[in-house]
Amino acid sequence: MTDYIYLDSAASTPVADEVIAEMLPYMKQQYGNPSSLHRFGRETTRAIQLARKRVAEMIGASPREITFTSGGTEADNLALKGAAMHVRSRAPEKNRVITSSIEHDAVIEPCKDLEGMGFAVTYMPVTSEGLVRQSDLKNALSKDVALVSIMYANNEIGTIQPIKELAEIGHQAGALFHSDAVQAAGKVPINVKDLGVDMMSMSSHKINGPKGVGALYIRAGLELTPIIHGGGQESELRSGTENVPGIVGFGKACELASKRIGQYQAYVSGLRDYLIETVSKEIPHSRLNGSRTDRIPNNSHFTFFGVNGEDLIIKLDENGVAASTGSACSVKKQKPSHVLKAMGFSYEEITGSLRLSLGMQNTKEEIDRTVGVLSIVVKELRELSPFKSKYA
């Protein structure tokens, strides 16, 4: 697949060579169970401590505030259910959760689970650019709210929310504040203390670390009800033998991300801007979705009018370009994006949508080739479209 162009870094990323190199010894030689008292156990315990420190440093946290999970989804589940259940167990009147209508399914679905447990959930609207309004959060809050959960950056359209301001508003009303930062952590500088969030979810495989590992930042002093019970690993918060190689790899990926973050932002957002510019110049009846300014560096999201996004992905794939309509996690569900719906998009606007998400491995030459392919493919598909006369 040498010539294949991968523009789906928001879905997953290649594991960096340095990351693999640090993981391998923990598969072949240092295979001890961290709970074991002997030296094999101690070596892996030390490795986890170093990884915890590296993850913490990336977001300005203290190592003891990092709980490793099996990924971003489990981190979101632990944050949402763990915090809501714990708060309500102490203060039964606090039985409401506020979130936005554009969260990832990893937040939306735990919210639905909480509804099944008797919690009320408020799904806040967003602007046409996908921004949560601070005034909406103020209006939605009352004393019965246990938790507010707003994502840092949206996985489809890349819009960055004003987390610091939203967290402050939440805290003023006595609610905890969680942010799903799976798409943002390691890509934009984040300091949890400055943001003031109580919990923040992260994922390894979005930043050139291995799949199957993530973490939840939990502010020191905050207690959660665990969702996976057993041997009491991760300070009783997440039981199960630690995924040592995965955790080591995630730690290394965070260290690399911290080091390169300036370079990443400059290079990837430069490439992204070039892509947006070229698409808008070369392809008529196309439109960038989301915010032009409050946007993570690696995301571009377009509507190509008169085209079906899934046909577009298949055609792009045939022509050597990997793209996505939006969330990889829900594309197989074949339902229109709840994110674009919440932004007020029409059926046609949703149908024609395409996400091109970038990484450090992409080049300007790849962008030129992609836009070349895209021009031809969009034209071809429009020829076949019932809206042909409108856009051809």
Add this chain to the structure above:
Amino acid sequence: MTDYIYLDSAASTPVADEVIAEMLPYMKQQYGNPSSLHRFGRETTRAIQLARKRVAEMIGASPREITFTSGGTEADNLALKGAAMHVRSRAPEKNRVITSSIEHDAVIEPCKDLEGMGFAVTYMPVTSEGLVRQSDLKNALSKDVALVSIMYANNEIGTIQPIKELAEIGHQAGALFHSDAVQAAGKVPINVKDLGVDMMSMSSHKINGPKGVGALYIRAGLELTPIIHGGGQESELRSGTENVPGIVGFGKACELASKRIGQYQAYVSGLRDYLIETVSKEIPHSRLNGSRTDRIPNNSHFTFFGVNGEDLIIKLDENGVAASTGSACSVKKQKPSHVLKAMGFSYEEITGSLRLSLGMQNTKEEIDRTVGVLSIVVKELRELSPFKSKYA
């Protein structure tokens, strides 16, 4: 650590070279998200299908009956909570769970969680060899039982339960039957259809696969309530981007385990028997715990009277032998083993206990060296013991 002798394979095992070789391409080249529609996504989807087939074949299941999880602990949590909650949602009178008093914490703790949700849990006693009596299960059952969960083989003392008979008894009373087979799957031939279990938990890192991955066998047609919600992966049963390299590695480990199972049983149980024999010959006031016959091939568990097991582990470690007192997962909790307590052991019998668990990599020469070290170390520790006169 060339000369170091690893006798803690029940806690974790080295990842086989063939397993690592199959995993690596899914980190560096095939890094797509299985939910993506493009070829990177399709390649990883295919890889998961193959792994699912390999895991299924190891236990005589069909691939669609395998749900991948982040490990044995999560599989146990999904089985216990997922089944109990689902059954009760359909039949509110079914609000009791039966388990044994010697289960792993990954079963005991979810049971406690279920107690918090209003379920009653019956913890059955065991014999002095750690066997669940069929008559006890018969007596404990009634129409209010949603689920029976009995481990296949105990993690401390290695005793194998009569799962087929117990499952039949459970089914006769209209209860579902789950077995935690984390210590057994891949080490003794298991056919879930022959056993008649409804669910069975497995772990990768106990059979030379990577950490951070496991699976739950769920009999076709059986519905569970998920515990991790999100993008709907694993047929809506376990959300979160699939740990592709981990799943691929687990699949390969199962294939290897299936192929070598005869050789494994013969070699490892031969070595284990030699160890038991030599210990009983060389070390006075020692005793094998658990069943002599109904025992997984790789487990030996002794009491050395007049010695503290943790001191023993530290001394063995200093002398190049990795051992365990019992469950790696609970050793740091510093509480006496609930397994040995349930078997009716006295405080002294519990305190002096040591688990030596074997793998294919161990040799007869290592056993000789271990028993040599053990003889000296036990003698030294008895010299320091308040019971010196009794055993020295």
